[in-house]
Amino acid sequence: MRTITDLGHALYQARQQTDQLFRLVRADSLYERPIPERHRIVFYFGHLEAFDWNLIARYSLDVPAFHPTFDRLFAFGIDPPPGELPSDQPSDWPALAEVERYNQRTRDGLDDLLASVPDQLLHVAIEHRLMHAETLAYILHQLDYERKVAHPARPATGVHVAPRMIELPSGSAKLGMNGGFGWDNEFQSHTVDVPAFTIGQYKVTNADYLAFVDAGAEAPFFWTKRDGAWHYRGMFSEFPLPLDWPVYVTHREAEAYASWRGMRLPTEAEWHRAADGSRPSCNVDFRNWDPTPVTADDEASPGIAQVTGNGWEWTSTSFAPFPGFEPFPFYANYSAPFFDGRHYVLKGASPRTAACFLRPSFRNWFRPSYPYLYATVRLVQGGGEP
Numbered sequence: 255m256r257t258i259t260d261l262g263h264a265l266y267q268a269r270q271q272t273d274q275l276f277r278l279v280r281a282d283s284l285y286e287r288p289i290p291e292r293h294r295i296v297f298y299f300g301h302l303e304a305f306d307w308n309l310i311a312r313y314s315l316d317v318p319a320f321h322p323t324f325d326r327l328f329a330f331g332i333d334p335p336p337g338e339l340p341s342d343q344p345s346d347w348p349a350l351a352e353v354e355r356y357n358q359r360t361r362d363g364l365d366d367l368l369a370s371v372p373d374q375l376l377h378v379a380i381e382h383r384l385m386h387a388e389t390l391a392y393i394l395h396q397l398d399y400e401r402k403v404a405h406p407a408r409p410a411t412g413v414h415v416a417p418r419m420i421e422l423p424s425g426s427a428k429l430g431m432n433g434g435f436g437w438d439n440e441f442q443s444h445t446v447d448v449p450a451f452t453i454g455q456y457k458v459t460n461a462d463y464l465a466f467v468d469a470g471a472e473a474p475f476f477w478t479k480r481d482g483a484w485h486y487r488g489m490f491s492e493f494p495l496p497l498d499w500p501v502y503v504t505h506r507e508a509e510a511y512a513s514w515r516g517m518r519l520p521t522e523a524e525w526h527r528a529a530d531g532s533r534p535s536c537n538v539d540f541r542n543w544d545p546t547p548v549t550a551d552d553e554a555s556p557g558i559a560q561v562t563g564n565g566w567e568w569t570s571t572s573f574a575p576f577p578g579f580e581p582f583p584f585y586a587n588y589s590a591p592f593f594d595g596r597h598y599v600l601k602g603a604s605p606r607t608a609a610c611f612l613r614p615s616f617r618n619w620f621r622p623s624y625p626y627l628y629a630t631v632r633l634v635q636g637g638g639e640p
Contacts, residue, residue, distance in 0.1 A: 261368075261373060261376040261377070261380065262365075262368045262376075264376075264380050265368070265376065265379060265380050265383075268380050268383040268384050268387070268608075269361070269383065271383075271384065271387045271540065271608075272302055272383055272386060272387050272390065275387060275390045275391065275394065276295075276299055276390075277403065278394055278402050278403050279295060279394065279397065279401065279402060279403075280401050280402065280403065281350075282401075283295070283397065283401035283402075284296050284299060284350060285344035285347060286397060286398075286401060287340075288393050288394065288395075288396035288397040288398075289392075289393050289396050289626055290339050290340075291332070291333075291334055291339060291340075291624075292331070292332065292393055293331060293332060293340065294342070294344065294347060295393070295394075295397075296344075296347050296350065296353065297328060297331075297347070298331075298386060298389075298390055298393070299350075299353055299357070300324060300327070300328035300353045300356060300357065301328045301329075301331065301386070302382075302383050302386060303328075303356065303357040303360040303361060304324060304325055304327075304328035304329055304356075304360070305328075305329070305379070305382055305383075306360065306364055306379045306382075306383075307325060307360045307363070307364065308325055308329060309375055309378060309379060309584060309585070310364055310367060310371050310375055310376075310379060311360075311363060311364060311367060312325065313375075313584050314371055314372065314375050314584075315367055315370060315371070317363070317367070320359060320363075321356055321359075324348070324353075324356045327348075330587075333592075333621075336621075336623065373435075374435060375584065377435040378582075378584075378585065380610070381435075381437075381608075381610055381611070384608035384610060384611070385611075387540070387606065387608060388604065388606045388607055388608070391489075391543070391606040392606070392626045392627050392628060393626070394489075395487075395489050395626070396626060399490065399491065402490065404490055405489070405490045405543070406490075413497070413498045413547065413549075414461060414497065414498070415456055415459050415461065415497075415498050415547070415548055415549055417454060417455075417456065417462065418454070418455040418456070419452040419453065419454060419455070419633075419635065420452060420453055420454075420455050420557065420558055421450070421451075421452050422450060422451055422452070422453060422524075422527055422528060423450050424447070424448060424449050424450040425447075425448060425527060426445045426446065426447055426448065427445065427446050427448050427523040427524070427526035427527045427530070428443060428444075428445050428526065428614075429443070429444055429445075429446060429522065429523060429526060429576065429615070430442055430443040430444055430576050430615050431443050431613070431615040436613070436615055436616070437582075437588060437589065437616075437617075438579065438580065438581050438582045438585075438588060438589050439573075439575060439576070439579065439588075439589040439617055440576075440615040440616065440617060441576060441578065441579065441580070442576055442577060442578040442579075443615075444576060444577060446523040446526075448521075448523050448524055448526075448527050448637065449636075449637045450636065450637060451520075451524060451527075451634055451635065451636045451637025452634065452635045452636055452637075453520060453524070453528050453558060453632060453633070453634050453635075454558075454632045454633045454634070455557070455558055455559055456500075456548040456549065456559050456560070456632075457500035457501075457548050457559075457560060457564070457565060457567070457630040457631065457632050458500065458501050458511065458630065458631045458632065458633065459497060459498055459499065459500060459501060459548055460477075460486070460495050460496060460497050460498070460499050460500075460501045461497035461498065462501070463501040463503070463511060464484070464495075464497070466510075466511050466514055469514070471507075471510065471511070471514070472507075474501055474502060474503050474504075474507060474625075475502070475503075475504070475625035475626070476502045477495060478492065480492075483495075486499070486544075488543065488544045489543035489544055490543065496545075496547070498547040498548060498549065499544075499545040499546065499547060499548070500545050500548050500560075500564060500565045500630040501630065501631065502545075502565060502627075502628055502629060502630060503568075503629065503630070503631055504622060504623050504624060504625050504629070505568050505598045505620070505621075505622035505623070505624075505629075506622045506623055507631075508568045508629075508631035509570075509622075511631060512631065512633055512634075515633060516635075517633040517634060517635050518570065518633070518634055518635070519568055519569055519570040519631065519632075519633075519634065520567075520569055520570065520632060520634040521569055521570055521571050521637075522569045522571035522599050522601065522617075523571075524569075524634060524637060525561070525567060525569055525601040525602075526601075526614060528558050528561055528632075529558075529561040529562060529601070529602075529614060532557065532558055532561045532562065533551070534562040534563045534603065534612050535550070535551045535559075535560040535562065535563025535564040535603075536550065536551055536563070537550065537551075537560075537563050537564040537605045538562070538563040538564075538603045538604070538605065538607055538609065538612065539607065539608055539609040539612075540605070540606055540608070541605060542605045543605065543606075544605065545564055545565060545605060545628075546564055546605075548560060548564070550564070551563075551564075560602075561601075561602055561632075562601075562602045562603050562612055563602065563603045563604075563605070563607075563612075564604070564605060564630070565602070565604050565605070565628050565629060565630035566600040566601070566602050566603065566604050566607075566618055566627065566628060566629045566630065567600060567601050567602045567629070567630055567631070567632050568598060568600055568629055568630070568631055569598065569599045569600065569601060570598070571598065571599045572595055572597070572598060572599070573589075573592055573593060573597040573598060573599050573617070573619035574593050575589070575590075575593055592619055596621060596622070597619040597620060597621055597622075598619060598620065598621075598622055599617055599618070599619050600617075600618040600619065600620065600627075600629055601617070601618070604627075604628035604629075605628065606628065
């Protein structure tokens with residue numbers, strides 16, 4: 255188990271990571287809403303500190319509130335059903351200077367309390383912040399380029415990658431965890447029998463998906479057509495579509511493509527079978543803003559490539575509790591509200607996923623039509639039913 259000093263240092267590093275993200279936004283653009291289904295950027299600026307304060311100072315240590323209005327205002331994000339978008343205006347939010355003062359006082363107060371905080375809650379504060387480091391990345395990805403501080407564009411590539419299927423024998427897959435820190439939906443550990451199946455060596459590439467588009471499917475969200483040619487909308491610029499990068503798609507698009515190919519998406523248990531013994535891609539833990547070729551890690555990790563990293567992988571598994579699930583008493587709405595049959599499990603990691611989430615038990619989930627996240631598809635044949 256980490257010491258309090260180690261966890262305090264990890265929290266400081268996580269703060270640095272999110273601080274760097276906010277510095278990407280030009281000062282006159284923090285009240286923008288790049289994604290219609292999400293809050294304005296200023297909410298997240300206050301939310302990270304409010305979450306830590308509400309969890310550590312208010313819940314754990316019962317420290318009196320110094321700004322209860324902000325504690326409530328910045329407490330919770332949103333995940334509205336399709337068609338129910340937020341309608342608030344920039345004028346509905348407090349001035350940036352007020353939020354900055356709240357944030358600084360919160361950090362100063364929490365730093366004085368860290369030695370008294372249970373390890374579990376420090377882990378929650380750290381991982382919650384790092385989750386938002388990824389959420390903020392895909393939100394800021396949709397912010398107009400002129401509203402961001404420019405970074406050099408990544409060069410595009412275009413090498414053809416031949417699809418190849420790899421056979422996996424029947425066996426067992428371990429899901430979940432029993433000890434150590436994990437979120438409530440990661441418990442309890444259990445074993446599932448998985449029939450033999452075949453799985454793609456690589457994530458589906460832009461070139462693979464382009465054939466589907468040429469056959470009449472709609473283009474993915476991150477593609478745009480200019481002067482008759484497809485381009486990729488990167489974090490800081492557009493450039494010719496890199497054909498050997500993994501395609502980012504919604505769950506519905508992933509299912510449609512798999513069906514078009516006469517295949518399907520893996521189950522969560524099948525993903526675990528494929529990931530067993532594999533190495534993470536080098537494109538994780540904030541290494542790049544955009545993907546790299548699906549073959550980029552072949553020398554380091556032969557076989558099934560990039561099962562973890564270079565883009566989350568959709569599964570056919572609906573997000574649901576494991577046997578013995580118990581919600582966190584201090585964060586009861588983390589998982590349970592999403593056990594609704596309208597969210598699907600993603601496994602692995604994206605380029606903007608922190609290293610702490612590379613544990614196999616970690617589960618991500620989203621609505622099937624949500625287009626903004628860095629989510630890929632890998633094809634499966636045979637085996638059990640999805």
